[in-house]
Amino acid sequence: MSEQDIYLKSPKRLNPTTNSNHSPMNFRMETKNLTVKYGSVVGVKDISIAFPDKTVTALIGPSGCGKTTYLRALNRMHDLTREANVEGEVLLDNKNIYDENVNPVIIRRKVGMVFQKPTPFPTMSIYDNVVAGLKLVGIRDKTILNETCERALKQAALFEEVKDRLKTAAVSLSGGQQQRLSIARALAVEPGVLLMDEPTSSLDPQATLRIEELIHELKKNITIIIITHNMQQAARVSDKTAFFYMGDLIEVGDTNTLFTNPSKKQTEDYITGRFG
Amino acid sequence: MVGILCVSTVAVLLPLIIIIVHVFIEGFSALSYEFFTEELGSPSRAIQERPTGLVHTIIGTIVVDALALIIAVPIGIGAGIMLSEYPEHVLNPSLRIMNDTLNGMPAILKGLFVFVLIVKPMGTFSGLAGSVALSVVMLPIIARTTESALQSIPWTIREAGLALGLPRWMVVFSTVIPAAKTGLITGVLLAFARAVGEAAPLLFTSFGNNYLPNNWWGFIVDPTDTLPQRLYSLAISPYEQWHGMGWAAAIVLFGIVMITFMIARFLTRDKLQYKQ
Numbered sequence: 001m002s003e004q005d006i007y008l009k010s011p012k013r014l015n016p017t018t019n020s021n022h023s024p025m026n027f028r029m030e031t032k033n034l035t036v037k038y039g040s041v042v043g044v045k046d047i048s049i050a051f052p053d054k055t056v057t058a059l060i061g062p063s064g065c066g067k068t069t070y071l072r073a074l075n076r077m078h079d080l081t082r083e084a085n086v087e088g089e090v091l092l093d094n095k096n097i098y099d100e101n102v103n104p105v106i107i108r109r110k111v112g113m114v115f116q117k118p119t120p121f122p123t124m125s126i127y128d129n130v131v132a133g134l135k136l137v138g139i140r141d142k143t144i145l146n147e148t149c150e151r152a153l154k155q156a157a158l159f160e161e162v163k164d165r166l167k168t169a170a171v172s173l174s175g176g177q178q179q180r181l182s183i184a185r186a187l188a189v190e191p192g193v194l195l196m197d198e199p200t201s202s203l204d205p206q207a208t209l210r211i212e213e214l215i216h217e218l219k220k221n222i223t224i225i226i227i228t229h230n231m232q233q234a235a236r237v238s239d240k241t242a243f244f245y246m247g248d249l250i251e252v253g254d255t256n257t258l259f260t261n262p263s264k265k266q267t268e269d270y271i272t273g274r275f276g
Numbered sequence: 277m278v279g280i281l282c283v284s285t286v287a288v289l290l291p292l293i294i295i296i297v298h299v300f301i302e303g304f305s306a307l308s309y310e311f312f313t314e315e316l317g318s319p320s321r322a323i324q325e326r327p328t329g330l331v332h333t334i335i336g337t338i339v340v341d342a343l344a345l346i347i348a349v350p351i352g353i354g355a356g357i358m359l360s361e362y363p364e365h366v367l368n369p370s371l372r373i374m375n376d377t378l379n380g381m382p383a384i385l386k387g388l389f390v391f392v393l394i395v396k397p398m399g400t401f402s403g404l405a406g407s408v409a410l411s412v413v414m415l416p417i418i419a420r421t422t423e424s425a426l427q428s429i430p431w432t433i434r435e436a437g438l439a440l441g442l443p444r445w446m447v448v449f450s451t452v453i454p455a456a457k458t459g460l461i462t463g464v465l466l467a468f469a470r471a472v473g474e475a476a477p478l479l480f481t482s483f484g485n486n487y488l489p490n491n492w493w494g495f496i497v498d499p500t501d502t503l504p505q506r507l508y509s510l511a512i513s514p515y516e517q518w519h520g521m522g523w524a525a526a527i528v529l530f531g532i533v534m535i536t537f538m539i540a541r542f543l544t545r546d547k548l549q550y551k552q
Binding site for chain 1: 446457
């Protein structure tokens with residue numbers, strides 16, 4: 001049975017690797033000498049980071065330092081940009097996702113993504129948005145869809161607010177709710193890794209708090225890589241932190257160590273607010 | 277300054293008003309019950325005040341334009357999707373150039389092209405040839421409006437769909453196109469309104485006919501009358517009575533175009549309300 005068949009036929013085990021016995025120090029995802037270029041412009045160069053399973057890694061750094069470019073390389077989002085050129089390796093469960101025989105669609109099912117701005121599908125209801133990833137690949141079983149919808153909305157801490165109006169338009173929700181809906185939709189397909197690109201930058205403190213709590217909850221099961229401009233947020237939610245500057249990885253390490261005792265001068269300057 | 281602007285406004289509106297008023301004054305008396313139920317026949321019918329009308333022209337217009345829509349809509353929307361959604365595809369730049377060229381090409385040349393392509397091999401003028409000629413008029417308009425309608429949907433929606441592990445075509449068809457639906461319909465209606473008024477491409481394709489065909493099939497395979505081309509023939513005829521019918525044909529043509537524009541307007545307004 002191919003991976004796609006498993007996905008279609010036994011939705012309870014959507015992602016067979018999610019529940020496998022990774023020891024905590026197993027690296028779920030890893031990049032080796034990853035370089036992304038846009039034409040001749042280098043976005044990020046020579047980045048090697050390992051992301052342990054069931055941890056949160058924060059990517060920090062000033063705007064334009066390549067964090068988003070790096071993150072988008074992790075689920076092959078650059079495939080859509082003709083000028084973008086990815087070199088080096090991105091390993092997901094020790095397999096390079098840029099190998100020729102790898103289907104990017106399968107990769108993106110395992111490596112979900114939440115964007116800076118909420119992205120509800122405008123013509124769909126709340127319910128249809130959450131289950132879009134399942135319904136559109138042909139899962140029609142109502143019980144599975146209903147269960148998935150409820151689970152994902154609960155995981156995203158949105159269920160209580162919307163349970164009575166699942167069939168209303170998703171665009172009628174507030175910005176914070178839309179963002180949690182986007183997270184619920186990403187979680188519905190049970191990714192093993194979740195990439196978050198500044199998920200709270202357009203939200204108020206209350207909604208930000210809820211999403212941070214959600215990240216804490218989620219890391220029991222999945223690996224999270226989050227970009228943030230907020231130092232406190234990085235310190236609050238992450239186990240590991242990587243500091244990017246001008247397309248280079250300056251320093252990566254344990255969040256506590258990096259914030260209290262950075263080994264590089266640039267890192268110290270940035271986290272103490274001297275630039276950036 | 278405002279005075280100059282008012283003069284310009286009047287100068288823009290005046291021709292429109294003069295045309296509408298003049299057409300209605302000249303043509304209204306020729307609008308009768310027979311006008312919508314009888315075929316035109318020979319000039320003697322009009323001269324001897326026997327029943328005569330343009331029912332075959334009105335039906336012919338509807339058949340030819342509907343067939344043109346059936347041909348142009350799938351191709352035009354397909355080309356529009358290619359222009360908008362696959363910018364990195366090798367065929368994209370050449371499609372763009374050719375579409376723009378086709379859009380700027382004189383309509384009579386399109387008629388000539390269809391004459392060589394269809395009329396010559398078939399050995400007869402036909403409604404079908406007229407439809408193909410009109411569909412060539414519609415194609416670039418539909419492709420262009422489709423492209424801009426799809427471009428108005430934010431890219432993040434597509435990326436959100438891809439991040440769920442959906443194949444690209446599915447993202448386009450399940451999220452982008454439904455969101456751009458009103459824009460697509462408006463584009464099709466605008467192309468239709470433009471093509472309905474074209475006489476040049478029909479002169480040597482559908483050619484014209486004074487009589488109703490023996491059966492419905494005749495509208496497609498035999499020379500067929502259409503309003504703009506009939507209007508031209510009636511206007512250049514030497515018979516007073518036919519001139520009046522020409523003005524009446526103009527009223528009908530005007531009515532069809534106005535109704536189409538009003539539907540387009542209505543749909544675009546609907547879209548604005550939806551966005552709020």
